[in-house]
Amino acid sequence: MCGIFGIFGNSEASNLTYLGLHALQHRGQESAGIVSADGRTFHVRREMGLVQDVFGARHLEALAGRAAIGHVRYSTSGVSQHKNAQPLTVEYSLGKLAVAHNGNLTNAPQLRAELEQQGAIFGGDSDTEVIIHLMARSRAPTLAKQMVEALAKVQGSYSLLFLTPTAIVAVRDPHGFRPLVLGKLRDATVFASETTALDLMGATLLREVDPGEMVVVDDMGMRSSRPFPADRPTRCVFEHVYFAKPDSDLFGASVYMTRQRFGMQLALEQPAAADLVIGVPDSGIPAAIGYSKASGIPYDVGLIRSHYVGRTFIEPQQSIRHFGVKLKLAAVREVLKGKRVVVVDDSIVRGTTSRKIVTMIKAAGASEVHMRISSPPTRWPCYYGIDTPRRAELIAATQPVEEIARFITADSLGYLSVEGLGAAVGDPESKTFCMACFTGKYPTPIRNVEDEAPVRAAARG
Amino acid sequence: MCGIFGIFGNSEASNLTYLGLHALQHRGQESAGIVSADGRTFHVRREMGLVQDVFGARHLEALAGRAAIGHVRYSTSGVSQHKNAQPLTVEYSLGKLAVAHNGNLTNAPQLRAELEQQGAIFGGDSDTEVIIHLMARSRAPTLAKQMVEALAKVQGSYSLLFLTPTAIVAVRDPHGFRPLVLGKLRDATVFASETTALDLMGATLLREVDPGEMVVVDDMGMRSSRPFPADRPTRCVFEHVYFAKPDSDLFGASVYMTRQRFGMQLALEQPAAADLVIGVPDSGIPAAIGYSKASGIPYDVGLIRSHYVGRTFIEPQQSIRHFGVKLKLAAVREVLKGKRVVVVDDSIVRGTTSRKIVTMIKAAGASEVHMRISSPPTRWPCYYGIDTPRRAELIAATQPVEEIARFITADSLGYLSVEGLGAAVGDPESKTFCMACFTGKYPTPIRNVEDEAPVRAAARG
Amino acid sequence: MCGIFGIFGNSEASNLTYLGLHALQHRGQESAGIVSADGRTFHVRREMGLVQDVFGARHLEALAGRAAIGHVRYSTSGVSQHKNAQPLTVEYSLGKLAVAHNGNLTNAPQLRAELEQQGAIFGGDSDTEVIIHLMARSRAPTLAKQMVEALAKVQGSYSLLFLTPTAIVAVRDPHGFRPLVLGKLRDATVFASETTALDLMGATLLREVDPGEMVVVDDMGMRSSRPFPADRPTRCVFEHVYFAKPDSDLFGASVYMTRQRFGMQLALEQPAAADLVIGVPDSGIPAAIGYSKASGIPYDVGLIRSHYVGRTFIEPQQSIRHFGVKLKLAAVREVLKGKRVVVVDDSIVRGTTSRKIVTMIKAAGASEVHMRISSPPTRWPCYYGIDTPRRAELIAATQPVEEIARFITADSLGYLSVEGLGAAVGDPESKTFCMACFTGKYPTPIRNVEDEAPVRAAARG
Amino acid sequence: MCGIFGIFGNSEASNLTYLGLHALQHRGQESAGIVSADGRTFHVRREMGLVQDVFGARHLEALAGRAAIGHVRYSTSGVSQHKNAQPLTVEYSLGKLAVAHNGNLTNAPQLRAELEQQGAIFGGDSDTEVIIHLMARSRAPTLAKQMVEALAKVQGSYSLLFLTPTAIVAVRDPHGFRPLVLGKLRDATVFASETTALDLMGATLLREVDPGEMVVVDDMGMRSSRPFPADRPTRCVFEHVYFAKPDSDLFGASVYMTRQRFGMQLALEQPAAADLVIGVPDSGIPAAIGYSKASGIPYDVGLIRSHYVGRTFIEPQQSIRHFGVKLKLAAVREVLKGKRVVVVDDSIVRGTTSRKIVTMIKAAGASEVHMRISSPPTRWPCYYGIDTPRRAELIAATQPVEEIARFITADSLGYLSVEGLGAAVGDPESKTFCMACFTGKYPTPIRNVEDEAPVRAAARG
Numbered sequence A, B, C, D: 001m002c003g004i005f006g007i008f009g010n011s012e013a014s015n016l017t018y019l020g021l022h023a024l025q026h027r028g029q030e031s032a033g034i035v036s037a038d039g040r041t042f043h044v045r046r047e048m049g050l051v052q053d054v055f056g057a058r059h060l061e062a063l064a065g066r067a068a069i070g071h072v073r074y075s076t077s078g079v080s081q082h083k084n085a086q087p088l089t090v091e092y093s094l095g096k097l098a099v100a101h102n103g104n105l106t107n108a109p110q111l112r113a114e115l116e117q118q119g120a121i122f123g124g125d126s127d128t129e130v131i132i133h134l135m136a137r138s139r140a141p142t143l144a145k146q147m148v149e150a151l152a153k154v155q156g157s158y159s160l161l162f163l164t165p166t167a168i169v170a171v172r173d174p175h176g177f178r179p180l181v182l183g184k185l186r187d188a189t190v191f192a193s194e195t196t197a198l199d200l201m202g203a204t205l206l207r208e209v210d211p212g213e214m215v216v217v218d219d220m221g222m223r224s225s226r227p228f229p230a231d232r233p234t235r236c237v238f239e240h241v242y243f244a245k246p247d248s249d250l251f252g253a254s255v256y257m258t259r260q261r262f263g264m265q266l267a268l269e270q271p272a273a274a275d276l277v278i279g280v281p282d283s284g285i286p287a288a289i290g291y292s293k294a295s296g297i298p299y300d301v302g303l304i305r306s307h308y309v310g311r312t313f314i315e316p317q318q319s320i321r322h323f324g325v326k327l328k329l330a331a332v333r334e335v336l337k338g339k340r341v342v343v344v345d346d347s348i349v350r351g352t353t354s355r356k357i358v359t360m361i362k363a364a365g366a367s368e369v370h371m372r373i374s375s376p377p378t379r380w381p382c383y384y385g386i387d388t389p390r391r392a393e394l395i396a397a398t399q400p401v402e403e404i405a406r407f408i409t410a411d412s413l414g415y416l417s418v419e420g421l422g423a424a425v426g427d428p429e430s431k432t433f434c435m436a437c438f439t440g441k442y443p444t445p446i447r448n449v450e451d452e453a454p455v456r457a458a459a460r461g
Helices: A013-023 A057-062 A108-117 A127-137 A143-151 A195-201 A237-243 A255-269 A285-295 A324-328 A352-363 A401-408 A418-424 B013-023 B057-062 B108-117 B127-137 B143-151 B195-201 B237-243 B255-269 B284-295 B324-328 B352-363 B401-407 B418-424 C013-023 C057-062 C108-117 C127-137 C143-151 C195-201 C237-243 C255-269 C285-295 C352-363 C401-407 C418-424 D013-023 D057-062 D108-117 D127-137 D143-151 D195-201 D237-243 D255-269 D284-295 D324-328 D352-363 D401-407 D418-424
Strands: A002-008 A031-037 A042-048 A067-073 A088-092 A095-105 A156-164 A167-172 A181-185 A188-192 A204-208 A214-218 A221-225 A276-279 A303-305 A329-331 A340-345 A368-373 A412-415 B002-008 B031-037 B042-048 B067-073 B088-092 B095-105 B156-164 B167-172 B181-185 B188-192 B204-208 B214-218 B221-225 B276-279 B303-305 B329-331 B340-345 B368-373 B412-415 C002-008 C031-037 C042-048 C067-073 C088-092 C095-105 C156-164 C167-172 C181-185 C188-192 C204-208 C214-218 C221-225 C276-279 C303-305 C329-331 C340-345 C368-373 C412-415 D002-008 D031-037 D042-048 D067-073 D088-092 D095-105 D156-164 D167-172 D181-185 D188-192 D204-208 D214-218 D221-225 D276-279 D303-305 D329-331 D340-345 D368-373 D412-415
Touching (some): A002 A156, A013 A195, A042 A057, A067 A167, A127 A143, A143 A167, A276 A285, A329 B195, B108 B127, B143 B167, B167 B188, B181 B195, B237 B255, C067 C095, C067 C156, C127 C143, C143 C214, C329 C352, D031 D156, D088 D127, D188 D195, D237 D255, D255 D368, D284 D340, D401 D412
Parallel strands (some): A276 A340, A340 A368, B340 B368, D368 D412
Antiparallel strands (some): A002 A188, A214 A221, B031 B042, B031 B067, B181 B188, B181 B204, C002 C067, C031 C042, C156 C167, C214 C221, D167 D214, D181 D188, D181 D204, D214 D221
């Protein structure tokens, strides 16, 4: 889970990258970094923390140049380290190179072992370093050709932005797992994980960088090529379900409208006899409104989200505990009191948060709680960059729906079907989206799925 | 604009105060402080910043004792200084005393001048110090009697929590401008500006501290008295309109439901021919849902709020400017495109933010924008603790509604009437609420309203 | 133990105060503060920490005005708190006032109790606040007259700098315990605790502010008065022994040369059969050179001081301990090996540090260690601003010299006599210097010397 | 200019490394780092700043394991970057490896270019990375053999400590330019740049790690080997002149006594008719005492060094300038007044600081200033790890001594001769010490000395 941004051809490249990363902050809150290029050398800042905390006015001033790339990163396993903050910067035979990566390589451990056998040294844990080593070992004469050679060897997901002192190269893997769009801001070319970053600065969306496409931008202009063998695109449906910002257009469709369609389809598949529909903020809201529209049950706001729960919040120890979700969400008693409530959320992972939410809503006076999930049961880990726990921790991997309902203390529980999900994203036969987290059908070879622990989760882009 | 919290009789007093201040964080983000009492002495921490940044685990551990009071503070005039952070702590003839104050004294400048003439020295700018000086000069033998003597001399608004090494005293001014509630958490007595703080920790709401009531809690138990001459209560209606958290019960009514009623009444008074109702997050949402219910026009989410805009955000200078509201709000194009949109917001102060919002919604494709405001035109400054600019800067003080509509580039603009506001809060004749910001009818003497600048805005509690 | 600096009439007043405080940093490392006056109002910064850490370029820029006073403060009792950082700033009947104080009032507790009975409130623990309250309660019409009235009531030591928006007033107590000098920097008037601050900025020393003198500087020029009844000056001899910087001229004499004379006198009084004289850095060095000169025993450097031992140094716990003095001092083995060594230090307080130093020197191979102290045995606590422990902790208050020698494991121990000390400072009969810490003869009434604990040590200026 | 420390076989390895780095802080103040090994993995902390600021109690606790290495680093060119902080940590074919390096490789640029041609990628600028790449490319089966292969290819200076999860390897280049000693602390083996680190923790000095020696320590014990072809040792004489701590034994001799011999020899070669000898703190002091002893001219302290000049000191801009040396040194007027003064310093680089010192001493009243330098004129840049400017900036490279005397405004100037220097270190024919900075006779091939700029000075260990 990461966000990337790049711009070529604007004298305020680093300022705009800062704004772009701010718009992508929901894709990663652990570290933030910008590398700018002034035609001759790089200027670098990357630190642990939020975009607004990492960059002050004097840092942005020092990031000189008309080109820049940036990265925000999320880490889950607690192994959050400065050495994994991106963009990575290296020097090698063709000179200076910086890279920002969103995605996860499924054959990174094997490639890394092979490279180490050949004498490579690694400074961090990230898959991204594997790509750079493969490039550095290529005998190809140009950066672009080295990239093609290197990327032909990797499997998995990657939306990549490379920066040299004089150019930006954007590449997206042939399956197009992770998003990447191309835009224009006056004379400058802009790349971003999501369109919300373009909207913020008034840039025009041109199109997606296509799955398997490579785009080079430098002072000579922009060239596109498709150097990889064609493959079936399988974009990540979970970006629509949960991860992307609702005002973004993702893979050509509005995230907000897609989520609302999930809710409408969910109402058809999983009706409920209820007085009220509420959503779990933030990602459950659009689906809740969709559920309300399709079911005719009135929508209202039953949970208020706090704007002030950040990374540094200390949960007092001792006898006071289990505040968890209450620090973030507060129930609106007068809305819920005595009501049969449909609660729409985007997914259930371990079930513990849902259980707390149901408890809170009942404590506020709801007479019945009918939990409705705007995606199918999450039964398989993701190997393409979404952070999910091992199978054993996914409640839906081991428990039937009725058992989950009992665990979360809901009066009923209903999930959207895989077919319904597909219909809502315009892919009824699950052909153009990756839905492996729901179906277990991984579009690329994964070795030993059942046992594989996300051992390098910390370093996933 | 401030929030206060106090607890007596729990071994985790400071931990609970920390949680309580977190729940009240929306009432003040500039500084935070806790003073705890261990029966003998005080432990103090107060710093500039958010609750979660000011207090770490080791600070909370050091705040020993079974009683504590806390304060969050907001400052507007740019004069944000450490010396004004609360709770204030002093030593005087009766020993150690700490005070947390929400409100604003209208005769503070005169009292301060008199006190200085009598030899008083002031360390900060706050009204609160005036109260302590009046107490210290009293010849009354007990703290409670000193308070009564002191508070008899002040005019304006105050919800106050006093802490001594062995007791807490809560007082609310006879008009009850600012809220203050009383609750129980097992054996402990809890005070808070809003009920959301009680809900967070599972405390039970007993009742409001009444206007003009003084409540003393110590190891002997709780005593209530009403030492001030009775006066007409005039609670602040703007708490309902904008300031309080929607999940709170305020002055005995649900904030959320009250806002929804504002929206319903607004739909009746100011209908619009439109396809869609949206709210300006966060405070416009409940009223927008109310407007939708009463008008039958569908509600949807047209603006997405960022969770990552904090105090340290640097707006890049130079050629990139005017990001303002776009850093905080993003329009959902697919929802708005081609639609006639009713946009519900809680108030218009200067008009500049509304103008940016209308522009953003139109840029996202809305064909018409009908702005509806869930309160009457804001025409008069507040002298009771809500931070408002001078009259000259209040657009509604100088411009008719049509002119405001033109300025904000809306196709139409409609405000809720004073009568409609009163009806929605159960006070149709404006007798039990202060609505002076809309009507200019101040419940207490204000000298020279027209000219008075909020000169001490920085130090308002 | 504090240092104070003030300047009137220079457009870089706060920059120069910053430099002056840097030069006085040895007088206090706990907190630092500057208040500047621009003719209309004050600009303030005071924080815990060293001068160089408290003030950055942007802070100094914000401290506008042609007048400024500054303060560095040292605290010993562990009660180091922001609220006691100086200069203090208040508002009272005559307007804004800032104060920087070096010294200690012996009747502060009584005065404070009286003031509290009269309605005064105190925000911190410092004696300085007592002075301001006394001034504020005066009916005198001018600041200067209020000061005279107030200071007539206090006993003890004070070198004070007052700042108003348009003037600086400097006052020194009639005994002149603590130093204060007056200088010129072009058109500006400068005050400082020590001459080293004047030397740093190229200012010219005019003279001491005399004991009992008050100097007012404003745009009208400089006026001197002597408003207090004449008293016998009793300057602090310990400033010469230990506290002042050796390059300063103190009370009209060179600190360095005075310390060298202490060493010469010590050699006459306490000879030793030895091969080598070394000093304990830094304050023992000049006396060691003096001892060498008078005795003919060669001087050399036997202990090297680290420049990197600061407040944040963590001494690892567990099995590694007692590094103490070794983190600060390292012995030069080749200098000491096989030698009979005279070690000159300025004083012995508890004896524990001396013991570690003797141990270290013997471990480095010295065959004999003859400790020589360039002042008499420290037997009485100071009530005039030097931080000393209670009598019970002063080893010389309870142990004879031979016992101290045994405790510190020295082969011999010799102190300078009171008469010798007096001779070296030109006061053979102890008439013009306060030597109470050696003699117990306090120049002002002290109640209950024997029992009095330095209860407010934290707040001594 | 760097300091390195390592310990194997103590449960408080990181605590002791912390102490060791503190003792070596004079060798580098820019960044500090510790890597500990717990038998299985590494724990790492490295940051910009002083040892005491980089490491807090919780950091040291987290650095678990019975083995650790540490590094302090100094950078001069302003390119001070986190990416160059050491110890470096990498993963490669043999697993995890950490390295701390003191020294400079003269053929690093060529090796780096070759490695890049072969596909190596570099994350930082340091020479150290070159060594690791050479090791990683070796086909040798063990770490030790890889090191030998790698180090056979490099030229220049290196004292290296390698850490694996289960061992420490120490290596010193065949010339032994930079120091490295071996000691014992109970059962643990200790390595340090200087003996002062051993003394601090009570470890016993065993001997130098010999030039060209490799020492491996693991749970099996300690093995020594000499894998490199024998070469003439040429230890760095400038360590004795200036860099090492005076209480250290360096290359088998006391630094303090060596400096004193420099001063004695200097007095013989460069006598002066004077009243007084003073030293420039700190490194000029021992030589000044030596000069005094050999000449019979009395020694005294004429310059006082401030303990409070650190990296964050802001020199106020505007009209106040050129404080430079005055912030650090203060003249003792009474010592210098009217005297003919011999001032002993260790070296003159650009001459600007000496000029300020002479000016300050004359301003304090000295009638004559005779500057004496305890080393020969510095005429050639160092390529072995001492940070010196390009030749053009070395005043002695372009100016005769009389001209330098005139520039620094001294009444006379005298340097120690190369022969005298050699005699004082027991190497009269300059055979066992590198004196290239004085003679230009570099012990290893240097290409294009005249033109070579210290382009990578920032990354020198």
